[in-house]
Amino acid sequence: MSGSAGVPFLDLAAVHLDLRDDLDVAWKEVLGHGRFIGGPEVAAFEAEFAAHCEVGHGIGVGNGTDALELIMAGLGIGQGDEVIVPTNTFVATVEAVRAVGARPRFVDVRPDTLLVDPAAVAAAITPRTAAIMAVHLFGQMADVDALGRLARSHGVALVEDAAQAHGARYMGRRPGGWGAAAAFSFYPGKNLGALGDGGAVVSDDAQLIERIRLLADHGRSATDRYAHEVSGRNSRLDTLQAAALRVKLKRLDRMNEERVALVERYRRNLPSWAVPVAEDPAAEPVYHLAVVQVPDRLTVTAALDAAGIGWGLHYPVPCHRQPAFAEFADGPLPVAEAAAERILSLPLSPTMAPEQVDLVCEVLHGVPIE
Numbered sequence: 001m002s003g004s005a006g007v008p009f010l011d012l013a014a015v016h017l018d019l020r021d022d023l024d025v026a027w028k029e030v031l032g033h034g035r036f037i038g039g040p041e042v043a044a045f046e047a048e049f050a051a052h053c054e055v056g057h058g059i060g061v062g063n064g065t066d067a068l069e070l071i072m073a074g075l076g077i078g079q080g081d082e083v084i085v086p087t088n089t090f091v092a093t094v095e096a097v098r099a100v101g102a103r104p105r106f107v108d109v110r111p112d113t114l115l116v117d118p119a120a121v122a123a124a125i126t127p128r129t130a131a132i133m134a135v136h137l138f139g140q141m142a143d144v145d146a147l148g149r150l151a152r153s154h155g156v157a158l159v160e161d162a163a164q165a166h167g168a169r170y171m172g173r174r175p176g177g178w179g180a181a182a183a184f185s186f187y188p189g190k191n192l193g194a195l196g197d198g199g200a201v202v203s204d205d206a207q208l209i210e211r212i213r214l215l216a217d218h219g220r221s222a223t224d225r226y227a228h229e230v231s232g233r234n235s236r237l238d239t240l241q242a243a244a245l246r247v248k249l250k251r252l253d254r255m256n257e258e259r260v261a262l263v264e265r266y267r268r269n270l271p272s273w274a275v276p277v278a279e280d281p282a283a284e285p286v287y288h289l290a291v292v293q294v295p296d297r298l299t300v301t302a303a304l305d306a307a308g309i310g311w312g313l314h315y316p317v318p319c320h321r322q323p324a325f326a327e328f329a330d331g332p333l334p335v336a337e338a339a340a341e342r343i344l345s346l347p348l349s350p351t352m353a354p355e356q357v358d359l360v361c362e363v364l365h366g367v368p369i370e
C-alpha cells in the first residue's frame with residue numbers, strides 16, 4: 001500500500017503492478033512483428049472481447065466516443081434525426097449524436113439508480129426519433145428490457161453506451177445484444193482500460209460491424225485496399241493497445257469481483273446519510289464508480305480533502321445544462337438536476353484494500369452531518 005495516510009481515488013499504477021510481466025511479453029511481441037496498425041492482436045482482441053460480451057461481432061476503434069459516433073453513422077443516423085439521451089451521462093454520449101448532425105433529446109433519470117428512466121424515454125419519442133441511447137452508468141446497466149421493448153415497438157434503434165459497464169449484466173445478459181450495438185471505452189480508468197485511448201463496438205449485427213469497419217478505416221473496401229467506397233475516417237485500435245487489452249481482459253472478471261466486494265463493504269460501513277445508488281434487482285453491476293448521494297457535499301468533500309482521500313463528481317452538471325448543449329434543452333429535468341448537487345464518487349480501484357474502504361467510512365462518520 002502506498003502511504004498509510006490517505007486513499008487515492010483510483011490507483012492505476014497498483015492495478016498494473018501484477019500485470020507487468022504479461023504486459024512486457026505482449027508488447028515485445030508487437031515490437032517483434034512491427035505491425036503496429038492492424039496487427040494480429042487486434043483481430044484476436046476483437047474476437048475475445050465480443051465473446052466476453054456474449055455477442056457475435058466486435059471491432060476495435062480509437063476511443064469510446066468514436067465507438068458511439070461510428071454506431072450512429074453506421075445506422076445512418078444524421079441530420080433531421082433525434083436521439084434520446086439521458087442528461088446524466090458523460091458529455092461524449094451527446095457529442096456522438098451531435099457529430100453526425102442529429103439532435104439530442106434529453107430525458108431524466110430514475111431517482112434511485114440515476115440511470116435513464118424508460119417512462120421519460122417513452123414520453124420523448126417523436127416521429128423524428130431514430131435511436132434511444134441506453135447509458136450504463138457507474139457499472140450498472142440501464143433497464144434495457146423496457147428500453148428494448150420501447151425501441152422495437154416504435155421501430156427505432158437501441159444503442160448502448162457501455163463505456164462504464166464492461167462485464168455488467170441485465171437479466172443475465174451483457175451489453176451488446178439488447179439493441180443495435182454497444183459502445184465501449186478503454187480509457188485507462190475504465191473497468192477494462194488500455195494504456196492510452198481505445199474503444200470498441202460489439203453487436204450481433206454482422207452487417208453493422210462491417211459498415212463501421214469501413215467507416216473507421218477511410219471507407220476502405222474489405223476486398224481491395226486501394227478502393228475507398230465511402231468517405232470515412234480514421235479510428236482504429238492500435239495493435240499495442242490491443243495486446244495490452246488482451247492481457248487485461250483475462251483479469252477483468254476478477255477485478256470486477258473485487259470492485260463489487262469493495263462496494264458491498266462501503267454499503268455496510270457508510271453513515272446513513274451517505275446513500276449509495278440503488279441496484280436494480282435485474283442488474284448485476286460491475287461498479288465502475290462508487291457513487292453515493294450526500295447532503296451538504298461541500299462539508300463532506302472538505303473532510304475528505306483534509307484526510308487526503310480522493311473523490312470525484314460524476315457528473316456535477318447534467319448535459320442539458322452544459323453550455324455546449326444548452327440549445328437542445330427542452331426544460332428542466334428535475335431528478336438529474338437535484339442529484340447533480342448530491343452525488344459524490346468515493347475511491348474505488350480493484351486493488352484497493354478493504355482497510356482503505358474502512359478508512360474512508362471512518363472519515364465520513366466524523367463529518368458533522370446528522
Ligand SMILES: *Cc1c(COP(=O)(O)O)cnc(C)c1O
Pocket residue numbers: 063064065066089090092093135137161163164184185186187197198199
Ligand atoms: C468514458 C466514457 C465515454 C467516452 O469514452 P472515451 O474513450 O473517453 O472517448 C463515453 N460515455 C461514457 C458514459 C463514458 O464514461
